[in-house]
Amino acid sequence: MKAVTNFFGGFGRTVLHVIEKMGDATMYGVSTVALFFVPPWQGQHFIRQMYALGVGSMVIIIITGAFTGMVLALQGYHMLVKVGTESLLGPAVALSIIRELGPVLAALMFVGRAGSSITAEIGIMRVTEQMDSLEMMAVNPRSRVLLTRIIASALSLPLLVAIFDVVGLFAGYVIGVEMLGVNGGVYMGETIDKIDMVDISVGVTKSIYFGFLIGVICTFMGYRATATTEGVAKATTQAVMICSVMVLILDYIITSFYL
């Protein structure tokens, strides 16, 4: 009897804990984003965050995009050439990148590069009581430290995804046309023909949601981290894990809405 209650009790406790965390995160997200409408606006800090998160992630995004496009073209070509439809290589590469791989891979790289640094930075600010000292100086740490990062993340990820898409398409073109010998005109023509505005808007919509989600989760995890070295380390790992899983889940949900 004891073992049974222990088992179900433990299970229930975990579920309640998760629900509590989710509620806390939602409340936190709403109240922080609401600060957007409260002056003073932290324009300078926002620009600094755009630099740290957006510009800082550009190199890794370009590398990921280039190799994604290249491998898609290479793999796609060897599959399509078996049925003699290598003219569809362009649309195959472009559709996969614009609709799915661009937003998801860029978001995952962004989580690794920028999301983890957000959580760690805010966590350490908590450990060293910088948040409290900001408050002492009558500066709202939520609007200066947290909100700027959330907005910078939500704005810079769509831009990064667009760069990822363009680099990926270009790399796919180079491999498909220059290396594998697909006709360049056919490649571009079929791509332009098969890609609709819907595909592009799906990709952009996804990236805005992902960016916002990553910003909220990573700042939340840092803000609520236990104020110890260990706590920050744990929060950072968890933030990256939760963001990655949430990106994949949200990706499925948004895709299913658009089909």
Next chain:
Amino acid sequence: MNEYRKIEVIVGVFVLIGVMSISWLALKLGQVGGLGQDGYELVAIFEDAGGVREGSDIMLAGVSIGQVKSVVLRNNKEAEMHFQINNGVKLATDATVAIRTKGLIGEKFVRVNQGFEEDYLAAGDEFEDTESAINIEDLISKYIFSGDAK
């Protein structure tokens, strides 16, 4: 402040590159903003639309001259198609249209055969003669039954 100014400039460049990428995708691939949308409209009535849809190509001599704008049912028996023909393309009043397939199992398109009349079709005009899609099942059944008759 000097260092901040540098950051500002770099962020500006970053945002510009991102926005340019999005607009390139939208304009070049998405064909948004009504680029290539201008032209005039023609109407054709088919017995059988045979799989032509909104957005299907309209070809004259193998060159794309427009797109199908809409396919609707008329009088509960025929298909009425509205074509968006590019400006500058002139079709004689006795031009005919036929539904064809790209390759053996490819997508359907509308083929226009130029006519010989001196006058040209104006916006909103209807094609005189149309030829519906060739249905492979119909062909096969015709072949089978003609074989029976012998």
